Amino acid sequence: MHPDLPSQPYGDLTPDLTLDALEALGQGVDGRLLTLNSYENRVFQVGLQDGGFVVAKFYRPGRWSDAQILEEHAFAQELADAEVPAVPPITLTVDAALARGTASVCGTPPTLGHFGGHRLSVSPRRGGRSPELDDPEVLRWLGRFLARLHAVGARRPFVHRARLDVTQMGRAARQWLSDNEAIPLDQRSTWLSTADQALDLAQAAFDRIDGLRWRRTHGDCHPGNVLWTPEGPHFVDLDDACMAPAVQDLWMLVSGDPQERQVQLGALMDGYESVADFDWRELALIEPLRTLRLVHHSAWLARRWSDPAFPAAFPWFESGSYWGQQTGLLRQQIDLLQSGDAHGGDR
Structure with a gap:
């Protein structure tokens, strides 16, 4: 590495x-x-x-x-x-x-x-606990919160921070892994070709949305980055804030099987649209954004590997089984992107 x-x-x-x-x-x-x-x-x-x-x-x-x-x-x-x-x-x-x-x-x-x-x-210092994401009212509250965050984020663009698109977050990560020989030799060609196909499909999904709106977003809105108090949710860290579609701050808050995700997403959207309009075409970007996250995460681990904290925390990273698993996950993404099963379309 x-x-x-x-x-x-x-x-x-x-x-x-x-x-x-x-x-x-x-x-x-x-x-x-x-x-x-x-x-x-x-x-x-x-x-x-x-x-x-x-x-x-x-x-x-x-x-x-x-x-x-x-x-x-x-x-x-x-x-x-x-x-x-x-x-x-x-x-x-x-x-x-x-x-x-x-x-x-x-x-x-x-x-x-x-x-x-x-x-x-x-x-x-601000305290709080993890939000109870199986509670529809919590999800509606989070939706309202994110709509307000995005309203502020839409006022002006970032000038210096990253743009969460296929080029910056996907292809650049893929190229770094290739150039720096970070992938085991027996897994290299398979992972690279699979990543290329997945990224091509992700780019096509972005290209299909005419007039896609980019705005300042939290950028890494998973449950661990939300703290809940009796007064509601708050974020304590915007370290990954970036220019992105609004859906980037929504998709990581839903989990479970497809039916469970659909119910959770519906509650989030109910809250969001009680405050601001949402471009429902962006739901077609959920699986493309998940694809970018998979590729970028592997590059993130590789770039940090000489930091002693990383081998200790992620000892499986250099193994062939890790890269085989990642290839499998990207193939699943390819199937979803080809089938259009990405929560896409107008409501």
């Missing part, structure tokens, strides 16, 4: 350095530090001297530019200003006495900090 990012991106991110960074950026920490679950970035719950907590996110080096991160921050703030439940990062200040020239901030307002070669943001 030949990853395109540093092999030890967090090798020097010790607890002392983490706390020093927070102190230098104006947070009065009290020494309490809890590592939160995240493979892509490093995320910590940090105790403050006033008894409260903040969440500090140290961004993976080389993944996003400062401009892309600041666009994420601005979108979160725009959502919060529109009373859409989101948790934007707080404004940072440099404590000159503690920073000793090693810390800086950027953005307007300054929400992105630099310290010791790392970039980080700090947000208020």
